[in-house]
Amino acid sequence: MYICVCKGIKESDVRTLGREGITCPKLLASTLGIDDKNSCCGRCIKNVSNYAAIAIDEHSRMKLSVKA
Protein backbone atom coordinates (compact mmCIF):
# COMPACT_ATOMS: atom_id res chain seq x y z
CA MET A 1 0.00 0.00 0.00
CA TYR A 2 1.31 3.43 -0.94
CA ILE A 3 1.55 5.93 1.90
CA CYS A 4 3.08 8.68 -0.23
CA VAL A 5 1.88 8.83 -3.79
CA CYS A 6 4.23 11.66 -4.80
CA LYS A 7 7.39 9.72 -4.00
CA GLY A 8 6.05 6.19 -4.33
CA ILE A 9 6.76 5.32 -0.71
CA LYS A 10 5.07 2.13 0.42
CA GLU A 11 4.17 0.86 3.86
CA SER A 12 6.74 -1.87 3.28
CA ASP A 13 9.44 0.83 2.99
CA VAL A 14 8.46 2.13 6.43
CA ARG A 15 8.50 -1.43 7.80
CA THR A 16 12.00 -1.91 6.40
CA LEU A 17 13.15 1.26 8.17
CA GLY A 18 11.48 0.04 11.36
CA ARG A 19 13.50 -3.18 11.20
CA GLU A 20 16.61 -1.00 10.92
CA GLY A 21 15.58 0.81 14.10
CA ILE A 22 14.38 4.00 12.45
CA THR A 23 11.18 4.61 14.39
CA CYS A 24 11.37 8.27 15.45
CA PRO A 25 8.91 10.40 13.42
CA LYS A 26 11.51 13.10 12.72
CA LEU A 27 14.14 10.59 11.59
CA LEU A 28 11.58 8.70 9.51
CA ALA A 29 10.54 11.91 7.78
CA SER A 30 14.11 12.90 6.96
CA THR A 31 15.04 9.38 5.82
CA LEU A 32 11.99 9.20 3.58
CA GLY A 33 12.67 12.71 2.27
CA ILE A 34 9.38 14.21 3.39
CA ASP A 35 10.73 16.43 6.14
CA ASP A 36 10.21 19.89 4.69
CA LYS A 37 7.91 21.90 2.48
CA ASN A 38 10.31 21.66 -0.44
CA SER A 39 10.28 17.87 -0.42
CA CYS A 40 6.70 17.13 0.66
CA CYS A 41 3.39 18.28 -0.77
CA GLY A 42 2.02 18.24 2.77
CA ARG A 43 -0.26 15.24 2.50
CA CYS A 44 1.99 12.56 3.92
CA ILE A 45 3.99 14.51 6.51
CA LYS A 46 0.84 15.08 8.53
CA ASN A 47 0.59 11.29 8.89
CA VAL A 48 4.18 10.76 9.99
CA SER A 49 3.07 9.69 13.48
CA ASN A 50 1.13 6.86 11.81
CA TYR A 51 4.27 5.86 9.92
CA ALA A 52 6.19 5.85 13.19
CA ALA A 53 3.58 3.52 14.68
CA ILE A 54 4.06 1.16 11.72
CA ALA A 55 7.84 1.31 12.12
CA ILE A 56 7.64 0.71 15.87
CA ASP A 57 5.31 -2.25 15.29
CA GLU A 58 7.74 -3.77 12.81
CA HIS A 59 10.71 -3.13 15.09
CA SER A 60 8.88 -4.84 17.97
CA ARG A 61 8.01 -7.83 15.77
CA MET A 62 11.64 -8.20 14.75
CA LYS A 63 12.81 -8.09 18.37
CA LEU A 64 10.25 -10.74 19.34
CA SER A 65 11.28 -13.03 16.47
CA VAL A 66 14.95 -12.73 17.46
CA LYS A 67 14.13 -13.80 21.04
CA ALA A 68 12.06 -16.83 19.89
Ligand code: FES
Ligand atom coordinates in the same frame (compact mmCIF):
# COMPACT_ATOMS: atom_id res chain seq x y z
S1 FES B 1 2.03 12.44 -0.65
FE1 FES B 1 4.06 12.40 0.12
S2 FES B 1 5.08 14.11 -0.77
FE2 FES B 1 3.06 14.15 -1.55
